[in-house]
Amino acid sequence: MKLDWGSWGFILKRLGYSVISLFGLSILIFIIARVLPGDPARLALGPQAPQSAVNALRAAMHLNDPIWVQYGYWLEGIFTGNWGLSLFTQRNVLLDVQEFLPATVELILTAAIIDILISVPLGVLAGRRANTAVDNVVRLISYVGIAVPSFVVAIILQLVFGYTLFWFPITGRLSLGVTPPPTITGLYTIDSLLTGNFGTMLNAIWHLILPAFALALGPIAQEARIMRSSVVENLGKDYTLAEISHGMPERLIMLKYLMKPSLIPTLTIYALDISAQIANAFLVELIFNWPGFSRYGLNAMLSKDLNAIVAVVMVAGVMFVIANILVDIVVGYLDPRIRLQVKSE
DSSP, rough: OOHHHHHHHHHHHHHHHHHHHHHHHHHHHHHHHHHHHSOOOHHOOOTSOHEEEEEEEHHHTTTTOOOOHHHHHHHHHHHTTTBBTTTTTSBBHHHHHHHHHHHHHHHHHHHHHHHHHHHHHHHHHHHHHHTTTHHHHHHHHHHHHHHHHHHHHHHHHHIIIIIIIIIIIOOSSOOTTTOOOOSSSSSSSHHHHHHHHHHHHHHHHHHHHHHOOOOHHHHHHHHHHHHHHHHHHHHTSHHHHHHTTTTTHHIIIIIIIHHHOOOHHHHHHHHHHHHHHHHHHHHHHTTTTTTOOHHHHHHHTTTOOHHHHHHHHHHHHHHHHHHHHHHHHHHHHOOOHHHHHHOOO
């Protein structure tokens, strides 16, 4: 995509909306976390702790101050690296994010790659062979993928490919005895590749396949159906019928003229699915004993860990924004009319 003024305006406008959305999200989740029933200080210290210790912790967490003063302290800490103390891990929440987030990001990115590599070809195949046996099979697979929860898929994959066939490991990010690579990005596959530890990289990929596929199956089913509907719709457009009547090869029509408009609705849902995975991955992470951020967020909510809850929601919001901005840019490339609307608004 040529980055002219219209393109930059399109990107900057999306960034502006995203900053406003994140600011509103931070206020909302901060207030919700503070009005939940239960005393976080008492929960952190336990029922046997003296009241004096509870009062001291409440003062240290600024829980006795008005909520807008608490928000001011939190906002200042976000920009200075002090994200508050996690009552669950007893350390700075920022350190928890740095430790647990890369594992979930690696899992989600792997699931996203599996998703796009399977859903788009399935949707195109079903669309080109609409109302045939092939289309019916793809639709049946889609219905099953949408109906079956990801944690059920995870358990089935463990039983079949882990316990029965012994093809894949069923827990953790690496096998016992395999040393994690030096931390650069926190993603074992990338860090192993950057440091030349190809054996560790293959071992990390081996551990990723089952949980990533369990996480990707639902989005694959949904996006294959959307891609199929888009292909069927665009095959009936006047310009497509004109190209077919002029004898243009079917492969050329599909690759050059049909794929771009057909991908737009699929990519829109694709961005939403990727963003939602950081919140929805906790069951898969729990089943595969994956030390990820979603599992950390679940523990934070169960223990009413205020600072961790706010951090988890905000990180999920940032990932949602990033995924949607990237998809908006790609969609703007596929359909220039979308980004050129910036000039007229």
